[in-house]
Amino acid sequence: MMDLLNAKGIKTTHGLELYVDLIKNIKIKELSIPTVTNPFYEVKFEIDYLLLEEHKYYDHQQNYFWIVMNENLSLITLKEPEMQSLFGVKNEEEREATKQLLGEWLIKTTAYKKAITRYLNEFEQNNTRIEETQRAKKTVQFLKKLLELKTTDIEKALIEKPVYS
Structure with missing residues (x-):
């Protein structure tokens, strides 16, 4: 059964997006660590939600x-993927509402916390000599920092749109 008290909705031109706090709805899909060509820690989240559309x-x-x-770990940015962006096909007001939701x-x-904790535990199990x-x-510090994020951290973050080749 869904706990609608732990749900959040956003009205968009496409309908009402309903986000429910269920463990199966939030997953970490990728984690990238800094390299010479990309000096950032990046974690890609998959978010499942319901879109309630008129006449459907x-x-x-x-x-x-x-x-x-x-x-x-001092500067946070929200980045859109090229495909299936949580911010995609939304006007500026809807994009801000999505950022506010986050x-x-x-x-x-x-x-969210379970997804990170699960990934952190798997990472630590697969890297038994972390201290070395x-x-x-x-x-590990990056993943723990994700657990400590505050509303203001997300509010201050820029949303980076994908760069198409």
Whole structure:
């Protein structure tokens, strides 16, 4: 059964997007660590939600976004993927509402915290000698920093649109 008390809705031109705090609705799909060509920590989240459209019952949606941090974990950016962006096909007002949803609701949900904790536990199990590698230690710090994000961190973040080749 869905707990609608832990749900959040956003009205868009396409219908009402309904986000529910269920563990199965939020997943980490990718994690990137800094390299010479990309000096950022990046984590790609998959978000499942319901789109309630007029004259339809509902439509299950699955979209993505990235949380990106610089190497010293002090600057946060939200990044859109090229395909299935959580911010895609939305006007500026709807994009701001989505950003507000991420800051005021998503980062505080049980599902978000469980997704990160699960990924962190798997990472630590697969990297038993973390203390020996600086990259692994910094990756653990990044994942723990994601658990500590505050609403203002997300509100201050820029939304980076994809660059098409």
